[in-house]
Amino acid sequence: MASVHVRVPATTANLGPGFDALGLALDLWNEAEFTHRADGRIIVQVRGEGAGSLPMDQHNAIAAAALTVFSQAGQAPPGMQIDCLNRIPLGSGLGSSAAAVLTGMLGANALLGNPFNNDQILAWAIQTEGHPDNVAPALLGGLVVSVTEGERVLARKLTPRADRPPMFITLILPEMDFPTHQARAALPSQVSHKAAVFNIGRAVLTCEALLTGDLDLLGVAMEDQLHQPYRLPLIPGAQAALAGARQAGASAAALSGAGPSLVAFSAKKDPAIGRSMAGAFQAAGVSTRLFHLKPSEAGAQVNEGLGNGD
Numbered sequence: 001m002a003s004v005h006v007r008v009p010a011t012t013a014n015l016g017p018g019f020d021a022l023g024l025a026l027d028l029w030n031e032a033e034f035t036h037r038a039d040g041r042i043i044v045q046v047r048g049e050g051a052g053s054l055p056m057d058q059h060n061a062i063a064a065a066a067l068t069v070f071s072q073a074g075q076a077p078p079g080m081q082i083d084c085l086n087r088i089p090l091g092s093g094l095g096s097s098a099a100a101v102l103t104g105m106l107g108a109n110a111l112l113g114n115p116f117n118n119d120q121i122l123a124w125a126i127q128t129e130g131h132p133d134n135v136a137p138a139l140l141g142g143l144v145v146s147v148t149e150g151e152r153v154l155a156r157k158l159t160p161r162a163d164r165p166p167m168f169i170t171l172i173l174p175e176m177d178f179p180t181h182q183a184r185a186a187l188p189s190q191v192s193h194k195a196a197v198f199n200i201g202r203a204v205l206t207c208e209a210l211l212t213g214d215l216d217l218l219g220v221a222m223e224d225q226l227h228q229p230y231r232l233p234l235i236p237g238a239q240a241a242l243a244g245a246r247q248a249g250a251s252a253a254a255l256s257g258a259g260p261s262l263v264a265f266s267a268k269k270d271p272a273i274g275r276s277m278a279g280a281f282q283a284a285g286v287s288t289r290l291f292h293l294k295p296s297e298a299g300a301q302v303n304e305g306l307g308n309g310d
């Protein structure tokens with residue numbers, strides 16, 4: 001059996017006004033190597049983020065996603081070892097769960113000889129995740145807009161301008177538990193017409209700003225009335241950290257996905273932005289981790305190597 005190597009990037013979803021619709025791939029990658037196990041067992045080894053806490057058997061999210069694909073193909077899963085190197089922090093708002101689901105599905109599809117195309121993998125991954133805005137950019141790379149039409153999800157990668165200047169992203173992760181289901185439960189079931197109008201134009205302008213690298217425009221566009229007002233108060237220090245990022249020179253800042261991390265955009269890598277955000281969280285008694293990231297135009301990658309002899 002061939003071995004398969006899969007890399008999937010982190011993603012930041014929502015991007016302010018684009019709740020459940022916009023997502024951007026980031027240059028921070030999880031990797032996994034799938035190899036055959038003659039004893040028929042499914043074993044997952046984890047290095048990096050989640051080592052020691054993630055399940056090491058078929059209950060691991062990567063293994064479970066792989067099993068979905070084998071079952072869709074009508075095939076009994078082979079014995080597999082999945083060696084993971086995780087760089088995306090778990091439960092952070094950086095799409096670690098979307099990355100795990102895609103890793104498992106892409107790995108299994110490659111082991112099966114690629115019977116399924118990317119659209120099918122995307123549909124299953126979105127079904128598993130429940131929303132498309134991390135999965136779609138993790139698979140396609142870059143800035144992706146997703147819309148749901150009944151059962152169907154349409155995801156389109158938008159092409160950046162060739163002369164887009166570099167953009168830098170300071171991501172701060174407060175060390176607290178704020179799972180997506182809790183962040184979603186905080187949202188009202190209805191929103192006002194005014195809030196919807198506030199977001200519509202800004203979501204379009206956010207795309208334009210990210211595609212052209214117009215960070216002044218991003219500063220105006222990356223505001224939200226659909227989810228951040230309900231979530232930020234549940235993350236101690238987050239509101240002050242967003243303001244702190246802007247004061248320290250970031251052009252725009254937002255909650256990353258459902259949180260708890262925040263993303264701040266700037267024209268250059270600037271440690272002052274991270275320091276300012278970290279200070280705001282510290283004042284609220286919350287410790288943090290900082291990441292300096294860039295957008296990634298590349299999405300998930302699968303490499304099929306030679307096997308381990310069988």
Ligand code: HSE
Pocket residue numbers: 013014019020021093095131133134180183184227256257258
């Ligand atoms: N768009 C979803 C949310 C998930 O905000 O709840 C983002 O990771």
